[in-house]
Amino acid sequence: ATPTALLVGTGRGAQLGILIKGPEILERTRRVDTVVLDKTGTITQGRMALTDVLVPASTEVGTAEGSTTGAATTADDQQREALRFAAAVERQAEHPIGAAVVAAWDELAAAGPRGAAGVGEDGVQIGSDEVYDFSAVAGRGVVGVVRTAHSGLGLGRRVLVGRPTWLAEQGVDTAALTTGFEAAERDGATAVMVAWDGRARATLVVRDPLKDTSREAVDDLRALGLRPVLLTGDNPGAAHAVAREVGIDEVIAQVLPEDKVEAVRRLQSEGRQVAMVGDGVNDAAALATADLGLAMGTGTDVAIEAADLTLVRGDLRSAAQAIRLSRRTLRVIQ
Ligand code: ADP
Ligand code: MG
Numbered sequence: 001a002t003p004t005a006l007l008v009g010t011g012r013g014a015q016l017g018i019l020i021k022g023p024e025i026l027e028r029t030r031r032v033d034t035v036v037l038d039k040t041g042t043i044t045q046g047r048m049a050l051t052d053v054l055v056p057a058s059t060e061v062g063t064a065e066g067s068t069t070g071a072a073t074t075a076d077d078q079q080r081e082a083l084r085f086a087a088a089v090e091r092q093a094e095h096p097i098g099a100a101v102v103a104a105w106d107e108l109a110a111a112g113p114r115g116a117a118g119v120g121e122d123g124v125q126i127g128s129d130e131v132y133d134f135s136a137v138a139g140r141g142v143v144g145v146v147r148t149a150h151s152g153l154g155l156g157r158r159v160l161v162g163r164p165t166w167l168a169e170q171g172v173d174t175a176a177l178t179t180g181f182e183a184a185e186r187d188g189a190t191a192v193m194v195a196w197d198g199r200a201r202a203t204l205v206v207r208d209p210l211k212d213t214s215r216e217a218v219d220d221l222r223a224l225g226l227r228p229v230l231l232t233g234d235n236p237g238a239a240h241a242v243a244r245e246v247g248i249d250e251v252i253a254q255v256l257p258e259d260k261v262e263a264v265r266r267l268q269s270e271g272r273q274v275a276m277v278g279d280g281v282n283d284a285a286a287l288a289t290a291d292l293g294l295a296m297g298t299g300t301d302v303a304i305e306a307a308d309l310t311l312v313r314g315d316l317r318s319a320a321q322a323i324r325l326s327r328r329t330l331r332v333i334q
Pocket of ligand 1: 038039040090093094095097098136137138139140141142161162163190191192231232233234235255256257280282
């Protein structure tokens with residue numbers, strides 16, 4: 001292969017919004033036969049919106065409006081409190097779930113003239129909630145100690161937000177919320193629970209719309225003879241709902257970040273040449289392990305560093321373009 005022709009290929013890539021780390025990568029790109037796609041932020045917008053806050057004892061009320069009946073006032077208070085404490089912790093996080101929770105709380109806090117959404121009982125601004133001892137556990141959830149400015153909480157309240165299985169490992173009783181949680185997942189949503197003092201207080205339901213171009217991008221990959229596989233840490237309900245919408249048959253769901261690498265290796269051991277497309281910190285190791293790693297330019301720096309190729313615009317169609325370009329460039333050379 002002549003270096004000049006390869007460099008022409010990489011220059012054309014740059015024009016298409018594809019950054020290639022070195023000309024030699026084109027050769028690997030050409031050989032790929034399987035494309036593993038992360039879900040959140042890769043196929044979907046990664047901009048989740050909170051759609052429900054479910055509290056125990058079938059008292060749930062939509063979040064858009066307040067309570068619908070006088071009897072729901074208590075549920076409304078429970079929802080508000082759960083959302084507020086979850087948002088305080090999630091404000092420190094980087095996950096799209098956290099962004100949805102924070103946005104919903106901020107909207108509620110800004111909106112409420114009555115119910116003092118943004119103001120505590122003593123008139124102190126709730127925006128001044130403080131969090132310390134924060135930590136994010138990849139693929140599981142977040143935890144932090146929340147101290148409110150106005151309340152007599154003293155040392156603060158240790159709040160966890162995340163997967164119920166992870167909460168249960170920390171001694172949280174999740175039973176009162178299980179039914180609603182499972183129903184939300186079956187419905188294709190992503191759900192997490194918020195807990196403190198050993199008890200799950202609410203299920204937070206978020207939804208993440210597809211990117212406009214994802215369906216076309218998957219069609220393009222298939223047209224090139226590639227097998228698309230969806231790989232996600234999210235639950236099987238949400239994973240299959242997205243897979244159906246974009247036309248992917250092969251789904252690997254509920255994979256912990258450290259196991260994404262294992263999933264890529266398993267495909268490789270079947271003799272497949274695997275490209276992986278991802279955007280998150282949780283995708284970095286898998287991007288490095290794959291025969292070809294493609295990072296969304298809109299994703300995290302860690303993912304971009306681990307990848308061979310960056311899709312600058314975060315448009316999945318560029319993945320197919322990169323593969324088409326590499327095939328064309330190398331055909332010219334040979
Ligand atoms: P994906 O592969 O779809 O990008 P992740 O591995 O990032 O998914 O996350 C998987 C799961 O971990 C989420 O669906 C959620 O249950 C939990 N999780 C991760 N980060 C958070 C967070 N900041 N708050 C609550 N839950 C979280
Ligand atoms: Mg992701």
